[in-house]
Amino acid sequence: MTTRPGPRERLLDAARDLTYDQGVHVGVDAILKQADVARRSLYQHFGGKDGLIAEMLRTTSNEARYHQVMDAAGDDPRLRVLAVFDELEKITTRPSFHGCRYTAAELALTDPAHPAHAVIRAYKDGLHRLFTAELARHGHPAPDFGADQLLVLIDGVLAHALTRPDAHPALAARAMAELVLGSGTPPSGLGRRGSAT
Structure with a gap:
């Protein structure tokens, strides 16, 4: 049975996909929707969208x-x-x-x-x-x-x-x-x- 990635990984995956297709100014709501996480998770793991973008680029x-x-x-x-x-x-x-x-x-x-x-x-x-x-x-x-x-x-x-x-x-x-x-x-x-x- 495959374990679903946690919120942090889902946010990174969503940001990786959406920013490549639409650019880094893609809306936070679109990232949250694709990642299927609450806004709180974004701030908990990355401190906000800027931190998410930076970490996505670093890990990509x-x-x-x-x-x-x-x-x-x-x-x-x-x-x-x-x-x-x-x-x-x-x-x-x-x-x-x-x-x-x-x-x-x-x-x-x-x-x-x-x-x-x-x-x-x-x-x-x-x-x-x-x-x-x-x-x-x-x-x-x-x-x-x-x-x-x-x-x-x-x-x-x-x-x-x-x-x-x-x-x-x-x-x-x-x-x-x-x-x-x-x-x-x-x-x-x-x-x-x-x-x-």
Whole structure:
């Protein structure tokens, strides 16, 4: 017999589904209705909607999916990085694709004090560390900068696929990722992570 998840998990699941489909400004009542919990549970577990959104983003973390895709590609760092773009091609061509939930939340939440901003930054920083490590293993001369380049490509794919999915931006970005893997010293005047020195 399957045990029904508790109110905390149901709230997270409802927020995960509804905010991806409708954005982070989806109403609290809709979340409570889908989760089938009382308003009191929202405040008891998360202190309010802001806390729920932040925790939903923290526990959703797609970073684990990047690790899975790369590990399935084997040990070659180059193939591991390119596998990410192959996976993005699959994801961005699905009818259910609605973009990157982290970028969407960052743009929608205009209050700089919203707790979700720190979660989003931590997620993006985690991806940067992941790609930096892969590029370092690949012998890239500037792995920090190369990781920044890869993240620009990934963010571009996730945004462009919303407006021009038939253009298959993941395939275009994969070809550009090949260039990143094959070269990559930062332009003159740029230091670590592309910051001006």
